[in-house]
Amino acid sequence: MAVSAKDARKYLTKYKRLDLAVDAYYNNPPTPAPQASTSKLNALFDKYKDGDDITIDGTIKLCEDLDVNPEDVVLLAVAYELKSPSMGQWSRKGWVDGWKALGVDTIDGMKTTLQKLREQLATDTDYFRHVYNYTFEFSRPPGQRSLGLDMAQGFWQILIPHGLQGGALAHVPSAAQDEDGDDSMDGSGGPEEGWKDDYTQWWSEFLEKNGTKGVSKDVWQMFFEFVRTIDSKFEKYDAEAAWPSTIDDFVEYAKNRVEGNA
Known part of the structure; x- marks a missing residue:
């Protein structure tokens, strides 16, 4: 069974050890993402676009429909997933490819996905790093x-x-763990x-x-x-x-x- 890089990272992050991650994957494999409709995603994109792209006004309307504050941290994860070219801007290709990869093509589905992305951003160090580094790239002035x-x-x-x-x-x-595998101490008896x-x-x-x-x-x-x-x-x-x-x-x-x- 082929394992995607995304799934491999997810299981390794959760279980920390390769053998445990492999056992968990085969005992409880990820549910295949549903196939999202290109036509539905294009129709949604057309609803919010201004010219060729979705821009600031469309983004504000999208946030209203998604019940999310435009300053919510989860939108940085969405920008990463949809490869937003700049703040408040979304290209058609990034929009369609990104949401298809996430397996959603409706506003309700997107609301659920935002909750998952928010949790992943909070708990997954590698995912946080990717979003964090992308934030610099897409928000930097041309x-x-x-x-x-x-x-x-x-x-x-x-x-x-x-x-x-x-x-x-x-x-x-910063210090190496001791021979028993305990966390290094700060002098107060705790981690x-x-x-x-x-x-x-x-x-x-x-x-x-x-x-x-x-x-x-x-x-x-x-x-x-x-x-x-x-x-x-x-x-x-x-x-x-x-x-x-x-x-x-x-x-x-x-x-x-x-x-x-x-």
């Missing part, structure tokens, strides 16, 4: 290499809490703590104080890894690793705030 600070801050404010709450951004301890919700605001405030105007692709992508691996006291940061200098400087800023010196 011809620009960086993303404006205000826009980057807005995306971080909805993405990071979502991933922290669901586990997609669960802390990866090492990582990024906290308040730190996302600290990061935004630091960038503003630093006079940052735009966020580069390197900083955007490395920030994802930083959030997952840094300890809550910023003590185990490896300054010799290939982190962007912006993150180097933030660690010093954050240490001072943790110690009550800022």
Whole structure:
């Protein structure tokens, strides 16, 4: 039985071990996605389009029909799935191919799929990474290499809490696990703590104080890894690793705030 990359990732993420994932797949294989109708999807696209594409006005109407706030984090997952070329814009090909791959061709079906995508974005680290990286690409202004600070801050404010709450951004301890396989300790007798919700605001405030105007692709992508691996006291940061200098400087800023010196 052939296994799609998407299904393989799903089972490995859930069961962590290859042997358990394989057993689970064969004992409880995924239900084949229903075949979506190209004609129905084209008709829906025509309902919302303005010219060749669906643009801002059509997107707002679509959100109303889907009962979703235009600023809901799940729309970033939809943008990834439908390969949105830019914010609030959807091409016919991306729309049809994307929804067909998801197996839906009605508004009710899309509502259900949005709930599934929201959960996957919250819990699946690999999926979160894909959506996170795509967010930078599709929201970056044409011809620009960086993303404006205000826009980057807005995306971080909805993405990071979502991933922290669901586990997609669960802390990866910087120290090796002990011989018994227990999590490394932070000195308090429990698992090492990582990024906290308040730190996302600290990061935004630091960038503003630093006079940052735009966020580069390197900083955007490395920030994802930083959030997952840094300890809550910023003590185990490896300054010799290939982190962007912006993150180097933030660690010093954050240490001072943790110690009550800022």
